[in-house]
Amino acid sequence: FQISFPSPCTVREALTLYYDIQGPVKQALLKHLIPYVTDAEQLAWLNNVLHKDNRAVLKALSEEHGKNLVDLLTNELSSCKIPLSDILHIVPFIQPRYYTISSSSSVHPDNVHVTISITEFEFKNGKNFTGLTSGYVTSDCINARVFVRPSSFRLPAQLSTPIVMIGPGTGLAPMRALLQERKFQQAAQKPATAPKNVLFFGCKHRNVDYIYRDELEAYQKEGVLTSYYTAFSRDTKNKVYVQNLMTQPDTAKELLSLLIDQGAYVYVCGATAMGTDVMAAFVKIFQEQNNMSAAQATAFVKELQDKGRYVQELWTA
Numbered sequence: 572f573q574i575s576f577p578s579p580c581t582v583r584e585a586l587t588l589y590y591d592i593q594g595p596v597k598q599a600l601l602k603h604l605i606p607y608v609t610d611a612e613q614l615a616w617l618n619n620v621l622h623k624d625n626r627a628v629l630k631a632l633s634e635e636h637g638k639n640l641v642d643l644l645t646n647e648l649s650s651c652k653i654p655l656s657d658i659l660h661i662v663p664f665i666q667p668r669y670y671t672i673s674s675s676s677s678v679h680p681d682n683v684h685v686t687i688s689i690t691e692f693e694f695k696n697g698k699n700f701t702g703l704t705s706g707y708v709t710s711d712c713i714n715a716r717v718f719v720r721p722s723s724f725r726l727p728a729q730l731s732t733p734i735v736m737i738g739p740g741t742g743l744a745p746m747r748a749l750l751q752e753r754k755f756q757q758a759a760q761k762p763a764t765a766p767k768n769v770l771f772f773g774c775k776h777r778n779v780d781y782i783y784r785d786e787l788e789a790y791q792k793e794g795v796l797t798s799y800y801t802a803f804s805r806d807t808k809n810k811v812y813v814q815n816l817m818t819q820p821d822t823a824k825e826l827l828s829l830l831i832d833q834g835a836y837v838y839v840c841g842a843t844a845m846g847t848d849v850m851a852a853f854v855k856i857f858q859e860q861n862n863m864s865a866a867q868a869t870a871f872v873k874e875l876q877d878k879g880r881y882v883q884e885l886w887t888a
């Protein structure tokens with residue numbers, strides 16, 4: 572048995588910092604508890620939850636009721652007398668969460684910015700949920716181990732190569748870093764023609780969750796952002812998202828010219844579903860504006876990906 576955290580440490584430290592006792596309960600973990608449940612009724616409840624015909628009950632336990640191991644051991648399975656050493660064998664470790672760096676190291680050489688959306692919602696039974704990491708970073712006392720891994724987002728070698736950024740919500744994080752870097756490069760290289768930086772940003776409400784509004788509007792005024800498209804999905808009667816803006820006729824023509832004639836690089840960041848819709852929007856643009864078949868348009872996007880000209884960083888909320 573190998574432990575992958577600083578040891579020795581107190582039981583409190585192990586259970587708060589390293590073991591995921593608050594995550595959604597999984598079938599495998601519940602099965603391990605069976606031998607330790609001493610109350611007959613509770614054991615029957617557990618066996619019932621684990622019965623192969625009751626998958627929906629198990630799913631609802633975490634997805635609808637937000638039950639974690641601590642909840643179960645203090646309520647439904649309070650008779651479970653499991654020794655600490657056994658708990659440590661069956662509970663998974665807390666997994667790292669990834670956050671995209673949202674600052675340029677040229678502009679901020681001594682620190683790193685991140686842009687974190689706090690995961691908060693209510694389960695069907697009214698229980699409030701706050702994400703483990705996004706909730707933790709807003710607490711007063713932060714003591715977290717941080718790792719850095721290389722980004723897949725690389726700017727084109729030439730400042731003259733246009734970039735198209737699609738980053739709604741916290742998907743804006745890497746775009747903010749790219750914009751800082753492009754502005755820095757522009758100031759250093761002083762090119763005769765301003766480099767093209769195109770951004771699609773979206774959020775629910777202009778006046779509620781429009782992050783970095785001042786910075787983005789300043790970039791637009793300064794001409795760092797040469798084209799800037801915004802979608803505030805809940806401010807309009809019909810929900811409009813970034814992918815809907817892309818396929819508007821004039822915008823589609825602009826995107827086609829940037830990608831086909833000017834060798835633009837595309838960066839997409841944010842929710843997985845958005846990434847799928849954005850790719851479908853590009854396929855549609857190539858079909859409708861460039862007379863490609865669906866297969867040709869899809870192959871073209873794939874080719875861009877292979878060449879590192881279409882890069883995505885997507886996650887499931």
Ligand SMILES: Cc1cc2nc3c(=O)[nH]c(=O)nc-3n(C[C@H](O)[C@H](O)[C@H](O)COP(=O)(O)OP(=O)(O)OC[C@H]3O[C@@H](n4cnc5c(N)ncnc54)[C@H](O)[C@@H]3O)c2cc1C
Nearest residue numbers: 594595633637668669670671687688702703704705741886
């Ligand atoms: C490559 C990459 C880059 C990313 N970049 C960013 C970024 O720049 N900014 C950003 O804000 N996010 C980013 N993310 C997402 C981020 O890593 C986290 O997933 C997000 O912050 C949620 O983590 P959390 O610990 O706050 O929530 P968690 O505690 O992990 O909860 C996440 C979800 O798990 C479920 N869950 C957890 N516990 C329970 C339970 N007991 N019962 C039922 N359901 C449960 C819920 O559905 C909840 O919504 C990125 C992800 C990836 C993969």
